[in-house]
Amino acid sequence: MPRYVVGAILVVLVIFSSIGITIIAGSTYMGNIPPSKWAVEKEKMWAHTGWNIHDPLMQGWGAPTLASKGKTIFIREGCWWCHTLLPEQTQDWTYFGSPPTAEDVQLESPSLFGSDRKAPDLLHIGSRNRVKAWHYVHHRNPRAVTPGSIMPAFTYLSDEDMDALVAFLDSLK
Amino acid sequence: MSFLTENDYAEGTAAKNFFFSAIVMLVIGTMLAIITSFRLAWPDIFPNDIPWLHFGRVRPVHVHFVIFGWIFMAFAGAMCYITPALCKTKLWSERLGFWNCWAWNIGMVVVFFTLINGLTTGREYQDLIWPVDIYVLLFMLLPLAVNVWMTMLSRRVEGLYVTLWFFGAACLFIILTYFIGAIPDFFPVTGLSEAYMTWWHAHNVLGLWITPVSAAIAYYIIPKISGNTLYSHKIGHLHFWSIAAFYSTPGAHHLMGAPIPEWLKSFASVSGVLIMIPALAFVVNMLMTMKDKWWMFTKNISLQWALTGVLFAIPLNIQGAFQQTRTLNWYIHGTHWIVAHAHLALLGFSTFIEIGAIYYGLPKLLKRKIYSLKLAKIHFWLTAIGFLGFWIALTGGGLVQGAAKVYEIPYIESVIATHPYMVGRAVFGLMIIFAQPLFLYNMVMTAKYGERQESKPVIEDKIIPAAT
Numbered sequence: 001m002p003r004y005v006v007g008a009i010l011v012v013l014v015i016f017s018s019i020g021i022t023i024i025a026g027s028t029y030m031g032n033i034p035p036s037k038w039a040v041e042k043e044k045m046w047a048h049t050g051w052n053i054h055d056p057l058m059q060g061w062g063a064p065t066l067a068s069k070g071k072t073i074f075i076r077e078g079c080w081w082c083h084t085l086l087p088e089q090t091q092d093w094t095y096f097g098s099p100p101t102a103e104d105v106q107l108e109s110p111s112l113f114g115s116d117r118k119a120p121d122l123l124h125i126g127s128r129n130r131v132k133a134w135h136y137v138h139h140r141n142p143r144a145v146t147p148g149s150i151m152p153a154f155t156y157l158s159d160e161d162m163d164a165l166v167a168f169l170d171s172l173k
Numbered sequence: 174m175s176f177l178t179e180n181d182y183a184e185g186t187a188a189k190n191f192f193f194s195a196i197v198m199l200v201i202g203t204m205l206a207i208i209t210s211f212r213l214a215w216p217d218i219f220p221n222d223i224p225w226l227h228f229g230r231v232r233p234v235h236v237h238f239v240i241f242g243w244i245f246m247a248f249a250g251a252m253c254y255i256t257p258a259l260c261k262t263k264l265w266s267e268r269l270g271f272w273n274c275w276a277w278n279i280g281m282v283v284v285f286f287t288l289i290n291g292l293t294t295g296r297e298y299q300d301l302i303w304p305v306d307i308y309v310l311l312f313m314l315l316p317l318a319v320n321v322w323m324t325m326l327s328r329r330v331e332g333l334y335v336t337l338w339f340f341g342a343a344c345l346f347i348i349l350t351y352f353i354g355a356i357p358d359f360f361p362v363t364g365l366s367e368a369y370m371t372w373w374h375a376h377n378v379l380g381l382w383i384t385p386v387s388a389a390i391a392y393y394i395i396p397k398i399s400g401n402t403l404y405s406h407k408i409g410h411l412h413f414w415s416i417a418a419f420y421s422t423p424g425a426h427h428l429m430g431a432p433i434p435e436w437l438k439s440f441a442s443v444s445g446v447l448i449m450i451p452a453l454a455f456v457v458n459m460l461m462t463m464k465d466k467w468w469m470f471t472k473n474i475s476l477q478w479a480l481t482g483v484l485f486a487i488p489l490n491i492q493g494a495f496q497q498t499r500t501l502n503w504y505i506h507g508t509h510w511i512v513a514h515a516h517l518a519l520l521g522f523s524t525f526i527e528i529g530a531i532y533y534g535l536p537k538l539l540k541r542k543i544y545s546l547k548l549a550k551i552h553f554w555l556t557a558i559g560f561l562g563f564w565i566a567l568t569g570g571g572l573v574q575g576a577a578k579v580y581e582i583p584y585i586e587s588v589i590a591t592h593p594y595m596v597g598r599a600v601f602g603l604m605i606i607f608a609q610p611l612f613l614y615n616m617v618m619t620a621k622y623g624e625r626q627e628s629k630p631v632i633e634d635k636i637i638p639a640a641t
């Protein structure tokens with residue numbers, strides 16, 4: 001057999017075994033973690049909110065609840081490029097609340113953990129700040145309520161979109 | 174297949190088209206960063222009523238234009254140029270390459286309009302919605318892979334040089350990686366498995382495509398320009414196999430703070446440290462190849478870019494290996510430190526090598542000399558100094574954020590404390606942004622007015638022996 005064929009076979013073997021170890025082992029193991037009650041509840045409330053064919057413009061068409069529409073807008077406007085939904089396991093506890101357990105994040109899609117945190121974690125914002133009026137003002141003009149904030153002023157969002165967004169934040173217990 | 178291989182396109186058409194498109198994407202991609210970086214420093218600097226000027230909308234467009242547009246197309250151009258040269262044959266199909274390039278440009282237009290309007294999956298680096306995923310796979314990645322593989326099969330030499338192993342394998346890796354990353358868009362994969370697949374994909378786009386292809390390009394141009402043969406093919410073997418084995422596994426190190434199983438984190442952390450092996454093998458091989466030829470470093474513009482890229486690989490990989498251990502990751506995860514690392518990788522290491530490859534390959538393809546070497550030098554220094562300032566600012570800002578995490582001060586305090594660093598990044602970033610149009614201008618002028626040079630046919634090649 002020519003050496004390059006041997007080489008090609010080896011490449012394929014190595015790469016598939018790597019994929020095997022990581023994806024198959026990792027995902028099947030994680031797939032078997034049962035969802036918690038809260039996860040089931042969240043799934044009913046938010047449903048799957050990434051882009052899909054029934055809501056091609058990400059307007060929240062057909063969303064089961066207002067909070068679900070809000071999550072769609074959260075994704076559309078890219079809030080998750082700054083706000084994580086994952087208090088870290090090592091610190092953050094007093095300020096942002098406890099990190100989620102594996103059971104808590106099952107079923108969710110997309111899970112929006114976020115990777116670059118430039119703003120407070122929001123996983124428990126619904127328990128931390130329940131004043132809706134504050135959220136409305138904050139979204140239109142963040143620096144009016146938090147001087148020094150770098151959050152964008154979402155002046156272009158419609159009132160309906162804003163209602164949905166605040167409902168989503170409120171559902172983050 | 175004959176309609177693809179019938180030769181009515183001049184040799185080098187595909188590579189030229191890819192290179193020029195790539196440079197245009199680099200200019201657009203970095204320009205978009207004016208919006209993202211300024212927004213983080215001065216949040217009300219642009220009109221707030223226009224969604225297209227908002228951070229959350231533009232950020233993914235910036236990332237996609239510099240990765241999918243610039244880096245990927247520069248790779249495609251380099252593949253269409255280097256593969257035939259090393260195989261001592263012609264590109265299998267210039268026509269396929271040409272159409273591939275334009276399909277790619279159309280794809281970038283689609284990417285722009287979907288992402289800027291917020292149509293996204295919400296999964297980082299797999300942001301594209303599934304119809305676009307299918308387009309990317311079928312019309313962007315697959316034709317390129319076919320062209321590279323078919324050229325390799327129709328080669329007129331016995332062995333395959335290191336660069337070719339990387340090209341051939343990386344074309345397979347990127348298709349597999351992209352497909353696996355897109356699975357949650359097509360099938361009901363949710364929860365932790367979904368998060369894991371997302372990051373497995375992100376990690377392997379970097380590890381099985383961007384890193385090896387950048388390295389493969391360096392394996393070609395550094396020996397070629399310096400006139401030295403590759404220092405060691407054995408080390409090349411080590412590099413190749415350890416990339417495939419160790420870089421394909423640690424996807425979970427992007428999720429060290431998430432509730433994924435502990436064994437998976439440990440596994441990722443250990444294999445992540447092992448990436449030092451291919452990384453150091455590569456760097457050593459390249460630097461040793463320069464033996465006795467270091468005087469060329471400042472004399473040859475392509476070498477200057479490419480070697481600087483190689484040198485950036487040293488801090489990049491040391492940083493990478495340590496930042497993903499549990500001891501350090503909790504401190505810097507999610508901070509600007511990571512963004513600095515990401516730019517060190519894609520702007521420092523990868524982009525510098527590709528720009529070197531373009532300064533070398535494009536004039537050869539055009540059969541002309543570089544229009545202005547002076548401009549090329551200015552391009553280099555603006556980008557290099559801009560990048561260093563950018564990197565220092567972000568790394569510093571990241572450490573401030575890390576400290577703020579530990580002391581759990583009110584979050585807003587850390588935002589205020591990092592303001593000067595954001596200004597620093599925006600200002601140094603401007604140097605980089607300003608430099609790239611000079612590059613485009615220089616290359617356009619090269620095509621039009623560059624002094625003609627009788628270049629030897631591309632397939633003539635003495636320096637690089639076709640040893641395996």
Ligand code: HEM
Nearest residue numbers: 115379384426427445448449490493494497506507515518
């Ligand atoms: C020894 C080698 C390397 C290791 C172990 C490593 C490890 C890591 C880790 C753990 C992160 C995520 C950190 C966090 O979010 O907490 C990260 C981020 C990143 N790395 Fe590396 N890295 C290495 C080299 C590279 C190379 C060679 C490239 C590309 C050419 C690269 C590109 C990136 C990018 C773009 C990100 C940002 C991902 C994001 O958006 O969060 N890294 N790296």
Ligand code: HEM
Nearest residue numbers: 116203206209210236239511512515519520524602605606
């Ligand atoms: C070829 C050049 C460049 C490449 C390959 C590149 C690549 C990237 C990547 C991969 C990310 C995501 C980082 C992460 O998730 O950790 C990113 C984000 C970003 N880039 Fe660039 N970039 C380039 C040039 C620039 C320039 C010139 C600027 C100007 C200041 C810039 C500003 C930004 C900003 C502000 C972000 C958002 C970071 C955040 O969310 O905190 N980039 N870029």
